[in-house]
Every structure is written in structure tokens, then in C-alpha cells.
Amino acid sequence: MSSSTVTAAQQRELRKVAAATVIGTTIEWYDFFLYASAAGLVFNKLFFEPVGSEYGTIISFFTVGVSFLFRPLGAFLAGHFGDRLGRKKMLVLTLVLMGAATTLIGLLPTYAQIGVAAPLLLVLLRVLQGLSTGGEWGAAVLMAVEHAPAGKRGRMGAFPQIGVPIGLLLASGMLALMTGVISPGEAFLEWGWRIPFLLSIVLVIVGFAVRRSVEESPVFTEISERKQQTKVPAAQLFKKHWLLVIFAAFTFAGNNAAGYMTTGGYIQNYATTPIAEGGLVGMERTPVLLAVAGASVVWLIVTYFAAVISDRIGRKKTYIFGWIAFLAVIFILFPLVNTGNVWLLFLGLSLFAIGNGFTYGPQAAYFAELFPASIRYSGVSITYAIGAILGGAFAPMIATWLVKSTGSASSVAFYIAGVLVVAFIATLLLRDRTDIPLDPDSEEIQEKGHFIWEKAHNA
Template sequence: MGTAETLTAGAQRRRAVIASTVGTTIEWYDFFLYNTAASLIFPALFFPKQAAFTGILLSFGTQFVGFAARPVGAAIFGHYGDRIGRKATLIATLLLMGIATALIGVLPTYGSIGYAAPILLTLLRVAQGIGVGGEWGGSVLLSMEWGSVRRRGFWASWPQLGVPLGLILSTGVFRLLTDWTGASFDHWGWRIPFLLSAVLVGVGLYVRLRVLESPEFAAVAEAGTVVRRPLVDVIRTEWQKIIGSAFVRLSEQAPFYLFTSFVLTYGTKQLGLGRDGILDDILIAATAGLICVPVFGHLSDLFGRRRVYGAGIVLVAVFAFPYFGLLNSKESGLILLAIVISLIFHGIQYGPQAALIAEGFGTNLRYSGAGLGYQLASVIAGGPAPLIATKILQKTGSSTGISWYIVGCCVLAFAALILMPRTVHEPMKAATVAGSAPPATG
């Protein structure tokens, strides 16, 4: 009987990890798809009356509103995730993101409906931001709370694979369709990747509906310790951890969107490189991230979250100037090297990051606290980064200021890492066997 129970728990753990990873992959596919389009397509389609740099800035501005909406999503879905559970909330975030992305695929451009086009685009981007803002906390917790305490770094890192997987999917589809549709890509071909989101959401829903609630939350519900106002309580009692979580991500968030989104603008507009070559390099680099994220999540279980994460911060800072030096060489091999190394150094931080942030909060406040801290970084780091880099490039015509910007983010993140509390909450013990649902009542 013990063996059957163990197998049941193991099967549920695997199912939870798969559901979390598949769901985050779909969410990030949608989110990154917009980032790529904002760099290469949307300036001409939705802001055609603007000068070149102004159109790019406006396009990145619509990209930024998605980042600004992410804390809103974290607050809304974090509240319900701590009130009614991880599973139901994750189904809602997946539907919201999928519908918004598919609607972008049928959105008329400026040439058809004028200024209404960028306004509608911005509203759909806000919906994307709210969806992905609520997604991260739930997916990470569903995976982490099914795993063992000693391997939290490893189990929590699997949903983080949604970032490189989503990047590979979105960049790969974009790349394939530019070849397939040719000159028609800028007219109608760009819509297909957005419409494919509807198919992916169907797959994600099938997987997620088969998962049981996390045993840690089930134990909280059974014990009657669910908090009535988790968002209010976590802001009131754990605000230092929330702010610390946001700032510790500066060295990961801001550089990542420079390495994967702004690099498309920098490479094509500043260096005159081909779009397809840079997309191919990002695909290769994202594939390397598939290995780095779980590996460094595992290493954080062995050597500690702070040591591994701190090493990633230092390496990103050290690489800030060599990165642009390699790009500026315009040599294809060196450009590939720059992009691959940048995403490997990102993976050193992203692997242990989920557990580093989430395990600082108790189970009954974890979705709200971890999600809000994580997503606030999108406002101070991820969203502004391409805008700031574009403005620096416009003013100076040089990458030097952008490198210093990366270094500054790393300095602030390292300080936040040092100041983060070292609290690690143990899970509540469920009265039922892990892997089975709470007993029915009535």
C-alpha cells in the first residue's frame, strides 16, 4: 500500500510539473511574441506616421504597458490563488492570455482604422500583462509545493523553463513564417503566430484540468487557515520581502529584455545586420537556457540560492561591456557568442530565482507575496529597459551608456540580495496522503 501511495504522489508531482511548465511556456510564447513584433513589425504597422526612432519608442511603449500591468495581474490572481487555490486561478490566467493574444492576430492596423489601432493594441497588451502577471506565482507554486523541501530549487525551476521554451517557440514561429510568407509577412503573415495561441491554449487547458490542487494549499484549506485578505495582509506584514524580491530581479529582468528584444532593434537599425540571423542566434541561445535553468536550480539546492544567484549577478555585470563589443564586431560567430553567453548568465539567476523568492513567504500568503514581488520588477526593470536603451542610443549613438545601465542594475540587485531576509517557511503537513485530494465532506 505504501508503494501505491508513493507512486500516486510521484505521478501527481510529474503531472503538476508538466502542467506548470506547459502553461508557462504558452504564456511566455504569447508575451515574447509581442516583444519580437514590437521590435520588428509594429512600428510600421501601428505608428507609421512617426520618425524611425519615435515609432520604435512608441512601439516599445505599448510593450511597456504589458509590463506595468503584470503587478496588477499578480495582485488580482494572487489574492484568489491564496483564497481558492492554485489550480483554478491558473486556468483563468491561461484563458485571459490566450484570448488577448489571438485578438491581436485579427486586429486592424493604423492603415485601416487610424489611431484606434494602437489604442486597441495597447488594451490587448494590458490584458496580456495581467494574464502573465497572475501566471508566474501559481505555476511556480504548483510545481514547488508538490516537490520536497530539500529540492525546492530544482522543482521550482521547471516552470521557469517556460521562458526559454516560450522564447524558442515565439522566435522560431516568427522566423519560419518570415521565410514562408516572404514579402507578405509584414502584411498578413505576422498574424499567424498570434492566432496559433488559440491552439496552444487548448493544449494547456487539457493538461491543467488534470492536475490536483497543491498538497500544501490543500493542507492550509483543510486546517481552516486560509487568509481572508491575503493581498492586504502580505503588503502590510511582508512589504520588505516584496520590495526586496523586485529589486533582486533588476540584474536578471532588465538585461534579459535587452538581450532578447532590444538586440533586434540594435542589430538591425544600428549595426545594419539581417533580422533572420539575429533571430537564429536567439533561438540557439534560448536552447542553451533549457539546460541552464534546471541545472542552476539544482545547484542552488546544493550550494545555496544566494551563492548561485550572486554569481549570476556578477557575471552579467562583468559581461555588460564585452557583450556590446562582440555585437559591434558584426562578425556572425562573435554575435552568436555574445547572445549565447548572455542567456547562459541569465539562466544562472533564473534557475534559483523562483525558490529564492517564493520560499520566503508562508503558504497562505505565498501566491500574493511572491507573485507581487516578482512582477513589480517588470515595472522597474523589464518594461523600461528597451525604452531606456533606445533613448540612450538615440542620444549618444553608442552602446557604452547601455552597458553602464546594465552594471547599475546589477549593483542594485546585489545589494538587494544581501539585504533579503533568510526566512525559509516549512510546508504544512497535510492530514491526507500527498498526491491525493482532500477528503470530501458532507
């Protein structure tokens, strides 16, 4: 919507779009984070036990990263068809794919039951999750941002973004419920871990119904009516915007690498591994999961606030504050976790959530404003997928290896800080394009300089 004046009918549609993107993204990321948390708590024991506790954990976290390698393929496919056939179709398809894969994980036999076929099937289903995630985010983001009235893209783009901390909250909460109430102790390893995965099918049915009810993005509708779809969007993207894709991917890599310390299951594993098994903290599972769930609420609030404030001060300033907040906390996070005190763990994770929110909240609008309408789905999805590989794909595995090699989490803090500095520099070099026109008629305006060394052309 190019006008800031919104009719009652448009307002109703905006509410439907907000609901569809936040509900669907919540389900998508509930499934994703559920796997990541289970990788550090369960899969290392049930699927990779023969290689030993330490290496089983490393391999388990490797399967978390495997899905990231398939995100670009999911982004290419969803971006291609999303730019040619529409955002809405991909919005529904990716949700169903993720839900089916997650439900099947809940039904998988373990290594003790079927041998090596168990981890192989687990990896295959993780690949399907990666394909889904690679395409889902772009669809949700563009449905939200391209429906938004002028001056409110950050606010509308916040809805798919807050679906991520809500998904983490649900995943951590469900696992805490299972470990602390319904299936404590060995019962959780025997059968309790399966319940949250099987619950996914119910959530998908709800999300499917909501997402089917929304109208197609007005920007894509206009492109379709004019028959302006690009034949091979990805080729056009890399021909004209390859450097932009790289720099923008670096900005997301910083957020993703840091964020996956909690969302990727690393902190959960680091804090709960028994000292007798080589752990450094040895806390109980349930309080750690509750601390992560509590911190995800902080992340949710900050993410929404950052997205809204980015409409006023610009995406770039919002990001810069986030990088500074991250760097201010990264070196005190692990000392707080190492105390073994659940409240200090919660404090550390909550402080960490401030930087996470300020560098994630404005991202939907930020990425959408980078690319022309005809290749926008491919642009945001592929950039997001590449950034995820550079950042969070193997961050938990690398962190586990660093602690094993050095005996200290300080090396992890330096590793994450290095990635954050790269993201900070990339942000400084990119031009702020807040509120640049997104409609198909603005193709020429979309060529306005992306980098600070380029001369900006006035529209």
C-alpha cells in the same frame, strides 16, 4: 510534500505537475515574447508609422512596458483569489486570458486600415497580457514548489522557469520561419507576422487540457481544509513584509532588466534596424532571430542546472554567481553585436544567458521560501510584478532612447550594469532560506529572519 520519500502515485503526480507548469508557462511566455519581438520588428511600422521610424520604435517598445504596469493588478487579483480559492483555478484562468489576447492581436487591423483605433486596440490587448502574466507565474511556481519533496524545490521550481526560455525559443523560431521561409520580405509585414499570433489558440487548448488534469497544491488543500485562508492577503503582506517585498523585487529587477535586452525585443531591433534608417548594425532579420533562438537554448540549459544546483549550494550562492557572470559580460555584449557577425552575436547572447539562467533558475523556490503559506501566492506574484516594473518594463524603451541620445550602446551597458549592482546588493542583504518549511504549520518558522541584520530564530 514535507518528506523526501515519494510514493509511485506521488511521483506520477509530480510528473503531471512538471508537465502542466512547463507547458502552460511555455505557452504564456511564447505569447509574451512574441509580442515583444514583434514590437521591434513589425508594430513600429504597422501601428506607429505616422510618428516616424525612430519614435515609432520607442513608442512600440513603450507598449511592451505598458503591460508591466498592469502586472501588479493581475498579481493582486490572482494572488487574492489564489490564496483564497486555490492555485489551480488561477493557473487555468491566466492561461486562457493570455491566449485569447494574443490570438486577437493576430486579427487586428493596422493603422493604415482603421487609423488611431489600431494602436489603441493593440495597447488594450497588451494590457490583458499584462494582467495575465501578473498572475500566471505565481500560480505555476507554487503548484511546482509546493508539490516538491524536501530538498528538491529548486529542481521542481525549474519547470515553470524553463518554460520562459522555451517560450522565447518558440517565438523566435516561429518568427524566423516566417521571415526566412514562409513570408520573406514584404510578405512578412503584410500577413506573415499574424500566423505566430494565431497559432496561440492551438497551444492554449493543449495547455488548458494539461493544466486541468493536475491536483491542487497540497499546501493550499491543507489551508482550505483548516479554513486558514487570509481574508485580504495583500493587506497582510504589506503590513508585515513590505520591506521584504521591496528587497526581493530588487533582486528580480536585475534579472528582468538584463534579460529584456534579448527577450524584450531590444537586441532584435538594435541588430536589424537598417543603417539608412539610423541603425548601427543593419543585419538581416532571420539570422538575428535564429541567434536569439539558439541563445535561448543555452538559457534553458543553464536555468535548469542553476535551479538544481541551488538545492545543494543554496539559493543565495547561486544568485551571487549569476550577478558576477552578468557583470562580466555586459560590457562585451554590444561590441560583439556591433560586429554584424551572426556567430559573434550568438556568442554574446549565449554568454549573457549564463547570468540570466543563474539568476532565474532558482527564483521559483527562492520566492516561495520568502512568504508564509497563507499569503504566499500574493507575496510571490506581487513581488515578481513590482520587480518587473523596476527592471524590464521600460528597459527596451530606455535603451533605445539612450542609443538615440548618445549614438552608442555603451550607455545601455552602464544602465544595465547599474541595475545589476542594485540587485547584487539586495541579494547580499537577504538571508538564504533554502529548504525552510513551506507547510501551514510553519508560520512561526516563516518569521525567521529575512535579512542579514536580523537575528535568526531557531525552530
